[in-house]
Amino acid sequence: MNPLPLVIALARRHAVVCTAFVVLIALTIGIGAAITAQERALRSGSARASDRFDLIVAAPGSQTDMLLRVVFLQPGSVELLAGEPLQRAMAEQRAAFVAPIGFGDSYRGDPVVGTIAALVEHLSGGALAEGRMFSALTEVVVGARSPLAIGDTFQATHGLPNELAETEHAQELVVVGRMTETGTPWDRAVLTPIELTWEVHGLGSGHGEGAYAIGPPFDLATMPGVPALVMKPESLAAAYGLRSQYRTTETMAFFPAEVLVQLYALLGDARVVMSALAIATAVLLVAAILAGILILMRLYRQRFAVLRALGAPRIYVFAVAWTFSFGLIGLGSLLGLGAAAALSGTVSAILSNASGIALSARLGGTEILLALALAAIGAVLALIPAALLYRRPVVEALRGT
Amino acid sequence: MLVAEDIALAFADAGGGSFTALDVARFAPEPGRITAISGPSGSGKSTLLYVLAGLLPPQRGTVRDDAVSIYQLREGRRDAWRRRRIGFIFQDFHLVPELSPLANASLPATFARAGGARQRAAALLGELGVPTARRSIELLSRGERQRVAIARALLFDPPVILADEPSASLDRAAATELTAVLRRLAKDGRTVVLASHDDTLLAAADRHWRLDHGKLRTAA
Numbered sequence: 341m342n343p344l345p346l347v348i349a350l351a352r353r354h355a356v357v358c359t360a361f362v363v364l365i366a367l368t369i370g371i372g373a374a375i376t377a378q379e380r381a382l383r384s385g386s387a388r389a390s391d392r393f394d395l396i397v398a399a400p401g402s403q404t405d406m407l408l409r410v411v412f413l414q415p416g417s418v419e420l421l422a423g424e425p426l427q428r429a430m431a432e433q434r435a436a437f438v439a440p441i442g443f444g445d446s447y448r449g450d451p452v453v454g455t456i457a458a459l460v461e462h463l464s465g466g467a468l469a470e471g472r473m474f475s476a477l478t479e480v481v482v483g484a485r486s487p488l489a490i491g492d493t494f495q496a497t498h499g500l501p502n503e504l505a506e507t508e509h510a511q512e513l514v515v516v517g518r519m520t521e522t523g524t525p526w527d528r529a530v531l532t533p534i535e536l537t538w539e540v541h542g543l544g545s546g547h548g549e550g551a552y553a554i555g556p557p558f559d560l561a562t563m564p565g566v567p568a569l570v571m572k573p574e575s576l577a578a579a580y581g582l583r584s585q586y587r588t589t590e591t592m593a594f595f596p597a598e599v600l601v602q603l604y605a606l607l608g609d610a611r612v613v614m615s616a617l618a619i620a621t622a623v624l625l626v627a628a629i630l631a632g633i634l635i636l637m638r639l640y641r642q643r644f645a646v647l648r649a650l651g652a653p654r655i656y657v658f659a660v661a662w663t664f665s666f667g668l669i670g671l672g673s674l675l676g677l678g679a680a681a682a683l684s685g686t687v688s689a690i691l692s693n694a695s696g697i698a699l700s701a702r703l704g705g706t707e708i709l710l711a712l713a714l715a716a717i718g719a720v721l722a723l724i725p726a727a728l729l730y731r732r733p734v735v736e737a738l739r740g741t
Numbered sequence: 742m743l744v745a746e747d748i749a750l751a752f753a754d755a756g757g758g759s760f761t762a763l764d765v766a767r768f769a770p771e772p773g774r775i776t777a778i779s780g781p782s783g784s785g786k787s788t789l790l791y792v793l794a795g796l797l798p799p800q801r802g803t804v805r806d807d808a809v810s811i812y813q814l815r816e817g818r819r820d821a822w823r824r825r826r827i828g829f830i831f832q833d834f835h836l837v838p839e840l841s842p843l844a845n846a847s848l849p850a851t852f853a854r855a856g857g858a859r860q861r862a863a864a865l866l867g868e869l870g871v872p873t874a875r876r877s878i879e880l881l882s883r884g885e886r887q888r889v890a891i892a893r894a895l896l897f898d899p900p901v902i903l904a905d906e907p908s909a910s911l912d913r914a915a916a917t918e919l920t921a922v923l924r925r926l927a928k929d930g931r932t933v934v935l936a937s938h939d940d941t942l943l944a945a946a947d948r949h950w951r952l953d954h955g956k957l958r959t960a961a
Contacts, residue, residue, distance in 0.1 A: 342851045349839035646835040647852065649796060650893065651824025653817055656852040735797045739787070 343660040346647075350664050354636060361629045362672045368625050369676025369714060372618025373707035374683035379611050381688055381701035383604055386412075389524035389697050390596035392463050395579055397421065397429050397586045397593045398568040406592075407599045410441055410568050412697070413451045413525040422565025425590040429569055430560055434578040437462070438556075440566040442537030445496040450486060452496045452530045454537030456555045459570055463526055464519035471517030474533055475554055480513050481531045484521040485696075488530065491515060496530070498540070511540060523698030538564045615710070622714045626669055630721050633665050637725045644729055645737030654730050662726035669718030673711040680707055743901050743932060744769040745793060748802035750785075750955070761955045762788050763799065768957060770948070772900065775923055775933040777946030779960060784952040786936035790903045793934065794827050795819045806901075824853050828894030832906035834886045836878045836893075842866060842885075843873050846892040858896060865892035869922065884915030891922060902926055904935040908942055920945045 351358045390411045398406045399419035408414040421429070430438050439462075442454030457473045460481050471490045474481055482488045492515045498507045513532065521527055533554045535545050543564035547553045571593075573579035579595070586593035637644075644657045684701035692699045750763040762785050770776035778786050791797040793804060795811045804811050806826055811819055836845045843859065846866055850858030866873050869888040871881070878886060887907060894902060904923065908916035920942055927933045927947070935942060943949055949960040 341853075345840065345844060345848070345851050346837065349837050352839045643835060643837070646829075646831065647848075648820075649794060649823075649829045649831075650849050651820055651827070651897070652849070652852040653820045735788075735791050738791070738796075 341653075341656055341659060343656065343663045346660045347664045347667060350636075350640070350660075351667070357632070357636070358668055361632065361668045362675060364625060365622070365629065365669060365672025365714070366675035366679045368618075368622045369673055369711050370679025370683050372615075372622060373676065373680030373703060373710050374687060374701070375614050375618065376611065376706050376710070377680060377684045377701040377703055378687050378691070378699075379607060379614070380704065380706070381684070381699045382691075382697075383600075383607065385523065385692075385697045385699040386600055386603075387597065389522070390600060392522070393570055393596050395435075395571040395573055395582055395593060395595060396568055397571060397582075397591055399425075400589065400592045403592065403594045403599045404603065406568060406594075407596050409443065410570065411524065411596055412695070413443075413453065413529060415443075415451075418567045420565030420567060421569065421591065425586075425588070426563065426565060426569075427560040429571070429586060429591065430556075430558060430563065432571065432582065434574050434582060436572040436574055439570045439572075440534050440558075441568045441570060442534050442566055444537060444541060445498055447494055447496050447530050448487075450483075450528045450530060451525070452480075452532060452537075453526075454532050454534035455570075456534060458555075458572075460519065460531050462572060463522055463524075465522075467520070468517045469520040471515070474516055474531070477533055477536050477539065477552070477554065478511050478513050479516045479533070481517040481519060482515050483519050483527040483529045483531070485527040486518070486530060488515045490518060496532075496540075511536070521698075525696030528696050534566070615706070618710060619713060622710075623717055626714065626718050626721055629668065630665060630724060633668070633722075634725045634728065637661055637729055641729065641732055641737040642740050645732070645734045648734040649738060658726045658730040661729045662722050665722035665725055666715075666719050669722065670715050673715040673718070676714075677703060677707065677711050680711075742769065742772060743793060743804070743806050745789075745804045746802055748789075748792060748799045748804070750788065750792065750797070750799045750801075763792065763955045765789065765802075765955070765957050768793075768950075770901075770932050770934045772932045773927055773930050774947035775927045775935065775945060776948045776950065777943050777960075778934065778936045778950045778952055778957075779938060779943055780952035785955045786952055787905050788955075789952065790829075790905050790934065790936055793901075794829060794903055795823050821853075824849065824897055824899075826899050826901055828891075828897075828899040828902045830887070830890055830894050830902065830904040830907045832909040834883075834890040834910070836886055836889055838878050840878065841873075841876050842871055842878060842881065842889045845878060845889050846871075847896060848893060849896045853897070855897065862892060862896055865895050882915070883911055884918055887911060887915065887919060888922065891919075895926075900930070901932045902934070904933070904937075906937055906939075907935060908937060908939045913941070916941050 393411050396410055399421045401419055409418055432438055437458035439456045439459035445452035493512050538546050545552055546558045546563045548559035548562050573582050583593045681703055688699040688701040745768040748763050748765040751759045751761050754760050780786050792799055798812045843862055846862035847858045869892055871885050871888050908919050923933050950957050951960040
């Protein structure tokens with residue numbers, strides 16, 4: 341028994357309608373699968389981005405806000421960590437380095453971040469991709485995707501990206517090095533010595549009245565306040581010890597991963613809802629398409645009755661109707677995976693460009709399962725038109741009643 | 742030999758009652774002959790053909806094909822019997838427009854195992870004078886389309902041909918050609934039963950019955 345010649349003939353007869361059905365199913369699957377793949381890519385991308393920020397210490401406030409400022413370089417105002425708590429943290433012996441972070445400036449929309457060489461080297465994987473580390477107040481290192489090249493000179497602008505009333509600082513800065521790619525918004529940042537941030541904002545040098553140097557040790561007594569510190573603990577035990585030690589009424593300390601886990605928990609619920617909605621939408625679409633197929637099959641009931649009059653068994657008619665319906669749904673589901681891959685790639689590229697976070701959305705088991713689930717539901721729903729034709733009395737159909 | 746005996750079939754009418762569709766004591770079309778059935782619309786001509794083809798079980802009576810009582814067969818076996826023993830020809834041909842003449846003629850081979858079906862279909866089309874080179878049925882004349890339908894009916898070489906108003910959609914010339922084809926089929930030893938209003942076909946019949954309100958009478 342071979343239902344394909346008739347199935348193909350039916351598809352050819354209604355090529356436009358069949359193509360529309362397949363495209364609709366493919367788009368529904370594609371969008372649903374792309375959303376779940378993108379959500380996963382966002383998780384892994386953000387987790388990767390925060391990987392090298394071991395422990396963040398800041399003034400008490402929202403950990404999520406601080407994570408967005410420090411790791412993802414999102415603009416916004418934060419309380420400064422200053423005074424005795426800052427001095428205590430800067431003198432911490434259980435950390436390989438304690439890096440102050442300073443914001444407040446930008447260059448052509450990209451953030452200018454003040455910090456120390458140790459953090460820059462750490463984020464860059466131990467060594468710069470090209471050039472050298474800054475060693476003077478007006479020298480900077482740029483992120484891997486910064487449009488600035490080594491040797492370029494420029495003036496930073498006061499104010500964070502997208503803020504109004506920007507004014508240029510007087511200092512002319514020169515690019516001396518470029519970091520390796522980190523897959524974070526730091527790839528577009530301009531990294532200056534923290535002392536420059538303090539100087540241009542009239543806060544002193546951090547090394548005492550009239551003293552100038554780059555990097556630690558700082559003069560803790562006169563060191564200005566900073567939005568945050570990034571600590572690199574010496575060991576895992578030290579990491580937990582430091583986190584505990586700096587969780588006080590005057591400071592907060594957190595691992596970026598723990599904040600992300602809380603965010604992921606929220607996203608996790610959203611993902612379940614999104615997946616359920618994607619499946620529900622797809623099932624509703626398949627049901628609507630099957631209603632269309634039912635109407636098509638009604639048009640062909642006389643043709644099927646003729647086949648029965650020629651000796652075709654009922655099961656043959658069933659097989660033609662089922663194969664036709666399932667063929668459309670199965671093909672749509674398969675093409676949907678292709679559409680999902682294309683959509684995911686495009687959306688990832690757009691989001692990566694906008695956020696600076698390296699996103700790579702790949703289709704995984706969830707998306708394949710979504711397509712298979714729809715195909716399986718389609719296979720079951722396709723039984724309906726097949727069963728209706730199967731049960732249709734031949735003589736009634738031959739008479740066209 | 743196909744024999745229907747003591748057939749009674751009634752259908753419900755719109756008023757909630759019933760009307761007699763068939764009341765036939767005996768109908769035994771002979772092999773090698775054309776048996777025609779005429780009568781007004783609704784007289785039961787098509788119904789009798791459906792009963793003979795094993796598609797519509799009568800409420801009373803039997804249809805036998807030699808020793809086989811066809812309504813005693815389970816549906817699957819009756820389908821197989823019809824495939825082997827009955828060739829059906831319809832007024833509107835009921836071909837698949839998207840398929841070529843050859844694919845249409847060999848269509849029954851898609852639901853039954855048949856070695857060399859394509860070659861046989863090609864040979865039948867050749868005998869019936871249908872141009873197989875044409876890719877679409879829609880490029881054929883109506884007479885040619887009916888001959889494709891005849892080739893399809895003959896694919897499994899059935900001994901009985903049932904034709905329901907086979908010339909109703911044809912012009913005079915095509916109807917004359919069709920008459921010649923049916924005559925040839927009868928000459929080959931097949932039992933040809935046709936339901937028709939067409940005088941050309943009726944004149945070519947060896948035996949002519951008239952159905953009136955489900956009852957068979959010998960036509961004049």
